[in-house]
Amino acid sequence: xxxxKVGLVIVSHSAEVARGTAxxxxxxxxxxxIVDAGGDAEGGxxxxxxxxxxxxxxxxxxxxxxxxCDLGGAETNSEMAIEMRGGDPGAGIVVLKAPLVEGAVVAAxxxxxxxxxxxxxxxxxxxxx
Amino acid sequence: xxxxxxxxxxxxxxxxxxxxxxxxxxxxxxxQAIGDGDHGANMKRGFxxxxxxxxxxxxxxxSEALKxxxxxxxxxxxxxxxxxxxxxxxxxxKTPGVDDxxxxxxxxxxxxxxxxxxxxxxxxxVGAKTMLDVLVPVHAAxxxxxxxxxxxxxxxxxxxxxxxxxxxxxxxxxATRGRASFLGDRSIGHLDPGGESSRLLTHAICDVLVxxxxx
Numbered sequence: 001x002x003x004x005k006v007g008l009v010i011v012s013h014s015a016e017v018a019r020g021t022a023x024x025x026x027x028x029x030x031x032x033x034i035v036d037a038g039g040d041a042e043g044g045x046x047x048x049x050x051x052x053x054x055x056x057x058x059x060x061x062x063x064x065x066x067x068x069c070d071l072g073g074a075e076t077n078s079e080m081a082i083e084m085r086g087g088d089p090g091a092g093i094v095v096l097k098a099p100l101v102e103g104a105v106v107a108a109x110x111x112x113x114x115x116x117x118x119x120x121x122x123x124x125x126x127x128x129x
Numbered sequence: 130x131x132x133x134x135x136x137x138x139x140x141x142x143x144x145x146x147x148x149x150x151x152x153x154x155x156x157x158x159x160x161q162a163i164g165d166g167d168h169g170a171n172m173k174r175g176f177x178x179x180x181x182x183x184x185x186x187x188x189x190x191x192s193e194a195l196k197x198x199x200x201x202x203x204x205x206x207x208x209x210x211x212x213x214x215x216x217x218x219x220x221x222x223k224t225p226g227v228d229d230x231x232x233x234x235x236x237x238x239x240x241x242x243x244x245x246x247x248x249x250x251x252x253x254x255v256g257a258k259t260m261l262d263v264l265v266p267v268h269a270a271x272x273x274x275x276x277x278x279x280x281x282x283x284x285x286x287x288x289x290x291x292x293x294x295x296x297x298x299x300x301x302x303x304a305t306r307g308r309a310s311f312l313g314d315r316s317i318g319h320l321d322p323g324g325e326s327s328r329l330l331t332h333a334i335c336d337v338l339v340x341x342x343x344x
Contacts (some may be wrong), residue, residue: 013165040207046167049203049211072307073209076250080212081201 006111006120007033007059010104011052011069011078015039019105029108035059047074052081052103056093056111064117065122066107070100092117098124137341138187138194144333148174152329159322163309167208168322175206175214191231195222209307210323213247213260220246233275233284242270251306258304258316260323266295267331281342285335296320296328 008025012018018038025034038057040046052067060063067082069075078095085093094117096103103124110123149172157169178201179186186194194216203215203295221227221239231239244264248254255265270291274284299321307323309316 027250041205045165046171046207048207076209076212077207080215080250084200084203 003114004061004063004086005032005114006063006107006117007061007065008035008104008107008111009055009065009067009078010034010036010038010100011047011055011067011074012036012038012100013047013071013074015043017100018111021101023072024101025104025108025128028105028112030070030109030112032073032111033059033061034104034108047077049077049081049084052078053085056081056085056100063114064094066111066117067093067095067119068100068104068107068124069095096124100127102127137337138191139183140337140341141334142179142183142186142198145330148178148329148333149173149176149326152325156322156326159320161241163304163316163319164310164322168203168210168326171206171208171210172214172326174213175202178202178205181215190228191314192222192227195219195227195243196210205334209251212250216246216250217243217264225279228285232273233279237268237272237275240264244268255285255304256302258299258302258309258321258324259306260321260327262299262302262321263292263295263324263327263331267292267327281340285339288335289332291330294329296324297325 010018010022012021015038018036022034022036035058036056037051041048041050056065062098069078069080075095082093096107107120107124110120153169153173155169156172156224157166160166160168168260179198182201186198189197197220199215202218203211205211221243223241224242226235227239244261247261247264250260253259253261255261267288269273270287274287300319301317302314303314304312
């Protein structure tokens with residue numbers, strides 16, 4: 001077990017949904033870093049690559065970062081943000097294929113135990129299967 | 130970059146930004162019918178940013194200009210269109226030989242690279258009622274016309290006609306990717322907004338190229 005915990009980024013088209021989801025996940029997440037990145041650059045509904053990139057930096061942990069997102073554009077922008085950040089795209093940052101709220105809560109609970117990024121991913125993605 | 134290439138780059142940016150701005154409300158209306166209604170405003174913001182950066186972009190070699198323009202769209206457009214159009218341009222800029230001059234054959238190779246990136250980024254392909262349903266037929270027409278050695282005017286007319294027919298052909302399609310896919314059968318009977326923006330950009334680019342050839 002690592003002393004470092006996986007960080008979480010919550011991406012929603014709505015800033016309020018992202019904030020609320022992060023808040024729910026924090027109830028389960030102990031000292032896990034959970035950063036919300038909701039809405040477009042102007043505060044409207046949408047998703048924003050720059051905002052997601054900044055959230056990844058804030059959530060960054062040597063154990064990795066897991067991203068949860070709601071709809072297609074949020075996922076596309078999250079994948080774009082990982083790529084724009086540079087480095088090996090597969091290393092350390094993953095977009096989880098899980099429902100936003102349930103996935104975030106499970107990911108936070110599992111990350112809080114000091115689980116690896118792969119374990120966090122497996123637990124959250126089980127929600128969707 | 131040589132002066133004529135600089136002028137061409139500026140003209141292409143201006144024409145794309147103009148057509149997007151002029152049609153933004155219509156793109157938004159199309160997107161309101163089957164999506165989240167942000168396509169026009171998002172594209173307008175992104176292409177306005179390209180217009181602002183036109184001097185800087187025109188001074189770069191084409192490979193660098195396309196990369197920077199793509200990144201600008203990624204950062205400014207938002208929605209899924211930003212990463213999709215951004216990936217299109219960035220991948221076009223990575224095509225081997227882009228800085229050695231672009232003829233129709235190389236333009237076809239660039240568009241092929243761009244389309245591959247859009248497919249990967251959007252996890253999509255033709256038939257899903259997306260921009261790919263316009264870009265892929267336009268690429269096929271470009272490849273065919275380039276092989277025939279057609280002059281610029283003929284090439285432009287064929288590409289524009291292909292784009293028109295392809296955009297229209299998205300109407301009866303049922304969306305399986307993007308926000309419109311949530312509507313299922315209700316997406317049938319509407320033009321795809323992404324297909325329409327790709328059609329508009331194809332027209333703008335063809336018109337500039339023909340104008341430059343004539344100049």
